[in-house]
Amino acid sequence: MYKDKIEKILPLVQKPARYTGGELNSVVKNKDDIDIRFAFCFPDTYEIGMSHLGMKILYSLINSKENYWCERVFAPDTDMEEALRKNNIPLFALESRDALTEFDAIGFTLQYELCYTNVLNMLNLSNIPLRSKDRGDTLDTPIIVAGGPCACNPEPLADFIDIFEIGEGEEMMIELLDLLNEYKKNNKSRKEFLLAASKIEGIYVPSLYSVTYNEDGTIKEFTATNGAPRVINKRVVSDLDNVFYPESFVVPFVEVVHDRVVHEIFRGCIRGCRFCQAGFWYRPIREKTVETISKQSQKLACTTGYDELSLCSLSSSDYTKITELLEELLGWAVPQKINVALPSLRIDNFSDELKEKLALVRRSGLTFAAEAGTQRMRDVINKNISEEEILSTCRKAFVGGWTAVKLYFMIGLPTETDDDVVGINVLSQKVVEEFYSNPDKPKGKGVNVSAGVSSFVPKPWTPFQWEAQDTREELKRKQQLLLETCTSKKIVFRFHNTDLTFLEGIFARGDRKLCDVIEAAYKNGCTFDSWDDKFNFDGWMKAFEDCGISTEFYGSRKRSYDEILPWDHINSGVSKAFLIAENEKAKNAETTAHCRQKCAGCGSNKLNGGKCDALNKNMVH
Amino acid sequence: MRSIRIWFTKKDTARYISHLDLTRCLIRAFRRTDIPLWYTEGFNPHPYLVFGMPLPLGVEGLREVLDIRLNDDDYPDERVLSELNRATVPGIEFLEVSAPKEKPLAIVLGKYSVIIPDVEAPEEFSNKCKTAVAEGNITIEKKTKKGGTKEINVCEHIRHFHSSFDKNGVILSFVLPAGNDFTVNPVLFCNKLFEIIGESDITNHKIIRHILMAKDEKEFR
């Protein structure tokens, strides 16, 4: 029996508490009372997966139904994988330690493109066929589901996944499991189930669609078969105050990346930065009320014992009542010795009193996403922030006693010239000078400007989805240019690995032809691709070569507006006309006002009955 | 402010919680109760928690010890117990609250047993263990405080070694140093012992620490 074998290998692996289960608030149910068993799989390590809010929400949501049981599964670390394979132990879920083949459905969350080989590895470790077509025609083999941000272009995984959940899962997950429960009870076939599932709003069953290609490799036609819907609408949860939110989180024993109460205060983003997929994909804007956020996080603090509460949303300070919210939270958090952490926050508009309270709770380092070095470049990407704003924030921070600043930039942006690249140095240098011009600067202390420079990846659902990605050579040249033109020892650059960026770019905009490449790379030994120390670039390049797939076609090729894009059968609400208009404005370095100043008519509110919280409530768009 | 000593178990899955993680886990457990835990003063106040003697990863403890301080002198001991047992995780059970008699530094020894299930020839296995210990040369590597390693012979430090068997398996019992100044890790000892008797494949044995002892093998109180 493999369960005894699990006990035998636990003493042999690093940090065994990642595989034991038994954490506070983990849910163990009696199998006999359960109709549907769901294994929530995170295709990365425990430490990363346990930090993920979406998993916590869906875990609690499914377990709130008496007759459904959701368990957790993470990608085993290298030593654990070896031990599992050597001892013929299938990948198991943490709560019951049952093999994944004993589940009715298995759900992967796709947080980044470079986790795809881990998805295959987890299926393989579970002895589940990699390809949907090899899983038979009964519901005995678990249904493989996938969701998360990368499902916004599901095509590179189309052959492996039975069902994609496009958009927000809180409602469609339960609808899907209810359907599965019903179809299992009535002994329906897999095909019948998949077809019925495809009628649920937000559900995409890739095997029900066929694709033909033009000679140049672009898509000729994408056809729905068997009466599946022609267009799949992204699922949008309308009312964040009344949608399910967990009353408890599983509290891990080992230290994980984000080990705290997290609260999403709104969805969507008003900013419209043209490179940012999340900013468009999660539209329209929907806010939670101060009361709901406060009540729910207080409950979570109570059931977990966490001493930190962090607000997470894109650009959190755009929350309409941010001051009121912080005052409310600090009101109960401070007496309970709970830190309130605020990532990605512009603190400029806060009163000194509030700033002091926040400082009292936590002095986190100052980080600033400037994104580009010149104003022209920032206008192209619609990052509506001026140099003066950046410098004045740094000035205030230096006056407040800070000596380190982290700046974030991107290179490889559309229309970028060498002057724009060098502009990153110019701006960083100005930040350094800002420090030295502070008359009260701490004696004997220098300043530390850390410049994180990532490489731009054109993503679906952004105005730049048609743009060519810089080649690896070009990106390396620009990195070198930055190093060569930097004259200050106070500036330290951190660059992203260009090979990783290159692959990310291919899969972000990939089509179904890439399924073969992913499988080939997996067979070449590629897993944990986002881990610098485990990344096997040669394995990938060989896979492309063996499959006869050109990387340039996906990466450094500019698309025309009329090309059928691999994700065109999905409707995120954001219209193509809007994205084209934004792309054209970018070419002229024209900015677009943020959503509270003026609605730009992105179209995303159409999937939400016309509503968008950034719009005047009465205004029907 | 009042100091109390709390006795607890660390069994089953909880035996895989590392010492560092245990501290965090127990602080969070306290935070889920209304126990008036005393916090250190200063810019970054943290609760005052002193453990008797950390358990090596994977070893079960039946009577581990933790000292804390309470802000409220009148908060009843029984309530400390009931609150903690309400807030705890599987495997960690709080047994007793007492007034500290000795300082944690008084701990010098630990009493252990090792359960080895599913042994094919238990009698032979047991005898081989006895012989290996009697022969007096079981050396393991030990980290020194300076960061290097040195070899020590466990046989010079082990006391009351005993080995018995039944039809299912073998049980070893012994006392080893477990103090702040000097400690011998029972995990390393078992691994070495099994290696010497040609049974290094064994990984499903369970090491249990029964009690901690002070000088003269008196139970630590």
Ligand code: SF4
């Ligand atoms: S509908 Fe208008 S206000 Fe709402 S996200 Fe789109 S552009 Fe912004």
